[in-house]
Amino acid sequence: MKSVAVLIMSLAELKYIEKALSTLTEQQTHLEMIAKLLEIEFTEILELKSIEYLNIVTRVKGEESLKEKILRRRYYKRYNDPKRLIYHLSDLIGVRIECRFQQDEYEIYQVLKQYFSCQDEKGYHYNKTNPNVKLFLSDQQPQKQKNGFKIFRIDGIITDTDTDLPFELQIKSLVNTFWSEIEHKIMYKNYNFLLMDELLTEMMHSIKNNLSLLDKQLLSIYQNVEQMNNKSDNLQREAIESVLTRLCNNVFSQKLKEQMGFNVNIKKDIKTIVKYTFLKPPNKTASFMNKEENIGYLLTVLERISVIANTSIEFNVPIILEREPVCESTFAKKLVPYFIHVMNKEFHWNLFFKILMTIEHQDNVGDFEKFLGFLEHIYQSTPAFMQVRYLLYAQLGDKAEQVIGDLMEVVANCIIKVDDISCIYEEGVEQINICLTEAMLKVTPRQLTDYDHWLEQKDQVLSRLHQTIISSLT
Secondary structure, eight states: OHHHHHHHHHHHHHHHHHHHHHHHHHTHHHHHHHHHHHHHHHHHHHHHTTOOOSEEEEEEOOHHHHHHHHHHHTHHHHOSSHHHHHTTOTTSEEEEEEESSHHHHHHHHHHHHHHSOEEOTTSOEEETTEEEEEEOOOSOSSEEOTTSOEEEEEEEEEEETTEEEEEEEEEEEHHHHHHHHHHHHHTGGGHHHHTTOHHHHHHHHHHHHHHHHHHHHHHHHHHHHHTTTTSOHHHHHHHHHHHHHHHHHHHHHHHHHHHHSSOOOOHHHHHHHHHHHHHSOTTOOSSOOOHHHHHHHHHHHHHHHHHHTTSOOOOSSOOOOSSOOOOOSHHHHHHHHHHHHHHTTSHHHHHHHHHHHHHHOSOHHHHHHHHHHHHHHHTTOSHHHHHHHHHHHHHHGGGHHHHHHHHHHHHHHHHHHHTOGGGGSHHHHHHHHHHHHHHHHTTSSTTOOSHHHHHHHHHHHHHHHHHHHHHHHO
16 A cells, blocks of 8 residues: 555656646746846846956756756645746746856955845845846855855846746856866765765865865966056066966976876976967967957966866877868978877877867867967077068068078978977077077178079078087087
């Protein structure tokens, strides 16, 4: 008899859930429209108050989530009518304001408290310009969750044709958004099974604490950069490069130590890669960024590093290029087969390109092609060589580019011959720059009057340049 009673109760629960899901499906389009209106409302509020934020995300509760919540909270015992339940779910509609730092969560919350300044008889706060959207701001914020962590979670209602629809507003920084996804996938969905696993619980708390520490570090960096607004573009860029170099070095060194079991000195690799990221931003010619671009790109890189810090990276494994690299210059064409060979043969080359492609996080071939362009540019970037370039163009016109191409072919051949990653580090680049400048100052401008004159002495100049570069790098 007991088993029959259990079966009857189960069937009753099942019908309850089916009716609730049916109601949710029927109202889905309408609820999504309401969610969009809320997105527009909070976007306008934040922009009106000139508050920085990253994104506003809305969602309507899904069927699986509703089904799980009905069973977990035993709503079928609290609400006889499943349709009535739907319109009493506090998180029927979810609104999430995403921001960069945890400090920003507090600032956004304070702005909302100031904006929703009027209060109705039920304790909800609203603004006179739109009394249909209300927030319950009397609760202590941020709220403490069962796991011990805090979250800005605010109940709200939006009036739709005399019906109050509930919604839940959350304010989350990057690290807290990332943490929530981890917790939901690992803990929330397996809560009963993992409840007594103290080791896992401690590990999750450790991850959360590390994320909070990273948030504080990123905020400190951002604030320091903001104070550099009055500095010149070059000084600002150098300061940002220094900060990012240290941060990237810390993140990747730690990951290498955890995976490889020993320390690896990657400071020079990181310094070269960071300089590359500032020289050649997407859709921009080969020149350094200005002040506004510096700050914007810094934020992009910081957000990328925060993701990398909590992502598994497989070092010392083959790098796969999705397609054949496409290059125009002789310099790049010479280096393509060499780099492809060493990146999957030698540890330091593999490590260098793995870090570069992890930070850039586009397609591997695109990153590879852009880096070759960066190298070709950076070997000619000293003021002294820029003067040589000017003299060449003054003497030879368009033919100057062919002379420079001949010089860069020698550089590529020397990199291959020396066969050492130090060639692309700052010291190696400086040595090659010096050799290039000295070699050309001996033939310009008096001895190089036209292109035919260059062809007459080309082999001798290039041979001497080759020997000088090899000698300076070995």
